[in-house]
Amino acid sequence: MPDFRFCVDEVSLFERPVKFRMPFRYGIVTLEAAPEVYVRVRISTADGATAEGISADLLAPKWFDKSTDFTNEQNFEQLRKSVLMAADRYVDPARIDTAFGHHAAHEEAHHAACVACDLPGLVASFGIAQIDRAILDACCRVRGISVFDAIRTNLPAITAATAPDLDGFDIAQFLSTLTPKESIDIRHTVGLTDAIWESDIADEDRIGDGLPQSLEANCKFYGLRSFKIxxxxxxxxxxxxxxxxAEVLETQVGDYFCTLDGNEQFEDAKQFLEFWHTVLGDPQLEKLARSVQIVEQPINRLKALEAPLGVLGDLVPVEIDESDADIDAFPKAIALGYRGVSSKSCKGIYRSLLNRARVEMLNQGAGGEAGAYFMSAEDLSTQAGVALQQDLSLASLIGCTHIERNGHQYGDGLSGISAPWRKALQAAHPDMYVEQGERLCLDIRKGKIDLRSLQVQGFGVLVSPPFDDMRCLAPNFSASNFRFL
Structure with missing residues (x-):
């Protein structure tokens, strides 16, 4: 079958405000509100067919760039700028290429341009990730297929062009083996400001919105079995x-597993190793320690890839997350003793798929040892609707059986959106969502989300959002050949 090629005609960007139902503390920030950006693209094929595609993600402050020199608003501006810079590169009615061809042609140059503007690698990745995801959505719509079928047949024409360490690995054959899950386990986030027991919540701090607030209540309400601490x-x-x-999990849950998120809070591998030995030596933490499957990014991104993990890497499976700032990061981490890497839609679908191919290649080289190298699926407060559905589709694509989910817990269930959009989403995805008053909440049962309704034409999105209800980013952000729809 010949490659599916097209040009990118137009890109438009919109925002809607998101207010959290309860504060979420991760690292150095406590998040209570942030904008969510929506990207819409239009592509044209050589035979005159056209289609639009969409993507969305939260502009989360103090994660893409954790510098305390910037305010949250300045972090939002960094991410907006990256998306607009990426859009400026992609929009070119004269350039005909495959979906991955467009990505490969622009990724390195986009990262270099962002460096020249003092934008870190994760900020650069965010911009190109939004455009790539919207383009892939449009490609699926032109062909009338789901993203799962598109990847299985390698519609984007993914190659090792940006990941030469995969030369010789049959990427197309590997992609053909990827089969989406019908459901996925929720790995519930235990944030740094979250109440553990119901009795920890003062009367004046109770939300009273019908949804759980403490870890204890969440375990009962959702039937949780997996956790991210x-x-x-x-x-x-x-x-x-x-x-x-541990006391809550052992009294309220019983059998469980967890991951620990170091949030870059440790100076080096030695400091975390000392902490881990303390955990192992504490009788109260015996079961919790046995239940830890992954330790996520314990070391600050500025130092994480400077030195080998040593004994720590042999003792516990450690993965990178914030250090995964470009396509070359995972191989560098592997050489230092890391065994895994996180997948997030905000880093890019092609990075996730190529890293998943690397995991497959590495495990084949390790004699097929199950879990010797791995990927995890992580949330960055993705909100219900476009962002959540595309993130879940990606996690399902790369074979994850569980995913961190915190957007449902801190976000306010798409409150504030129009009733027609809310009702259309619930009707299109009755297995995923449940209406609660003027909210659309994630329907988690026995700790799982049903994913079957993601099998739709496009990238997991059947219902397009009402862009007329959103703010269109100001034209003065646009570059010379950038046009708004």
């Missing part, structure tokens, strides 16, 4: 908090 880097405080969490 945030660490603050203060050993004494973390140990005390882990003991409380």
């Amino acid at each position: 945030k660490l603050c880097g203060d050993a004494e405080a973390d140990i005390a908090r882990l003991a409380q969490i």
Whole structure:
């Protein structure tokens, strides 16, 4: 079958405000509100067919760039700028290429341009990720297929062009084996400011919106079995908090597994190793320690890829997340003793797919040892609708059986959107959403989300959002050949 080629005619960007139902503390920020950006593209094929595609993601502050020199608003501006810079590169009615061809042609130059503007690698990745995802959505719509079929047949024409370490690995054959899951386990986030027990919540701090607030209540309400526990880097405080969490999980859940998110709060591998030995030596944490499957990015991104993990890498599976700032990061991490890498839609679908191919290649080289190298699926407060559905589709594509989910917990269930959009989403995805008053909430049952309704034409999105209800980014952000629809 000949490659599916097209040009990118137009891109438009919109925003809607998102207010959280409860504060979410990760790393150095406590998030209560942020904008969500929506991208819409239009492509044209050589035979005159056209289609539009969309993507969306939250502009999360103090994650893409954790510098304290910037305010949250300045972080939002960084991410907007990256999307607009990427759009400027892609929009070219004279350039005909495959979906991955467009990506490969622009990725390196986009990252270099962002560096020249003092934008970090993760900020650069965010911009190109939004355009790529919207383009892939449009490609699927032109062909009338789901993203799962598009990847299985390699409609984007993914190659090792941006990942030469995969030369000789049959990427197309590997992609043909990817089969989406019908459901996925929720790995519930335990944030640094979250109440552990119901009794921890003062009367004046109770939300009273019908949804759970404490870890104890969440376990009962959603039937949770897997968890992601945030660490603050203060050993004494973390140990005390882990003991409380362990008590809840062992009394309210029983059998469970968890991951620990170091949030870059440790200076080096030695400091985290000392902390981990303390965990192993604490009788209250015996079961929790046995239940830890992954330790996520314990070391600050500025130092994480400077030195080998040593004994730590042999003792516990450690992955990179914030250090995954470009396509070359995962191989560098593997050489230092890391065994995994996180997948997030905001980093890019092609990075996730190529990293998943690397995991397959590495595990084949390790004699097929199950889990020797791995990927996890992580959330960055993705909101219900476009962002959530595309993120879940990606996690399902790369074979994850569980995914961190926190957007449902801190976000306010698409509150504030128009009733027609809310009702259309619930009707299109009755297995995923449930209406609660003027909210659209994630329908989690026995700790799982049903994913079957994502099998639709396009990239997991059957219902397009009402762009007329959103703010269109100001034209003065646009570059010379950038046009708004």
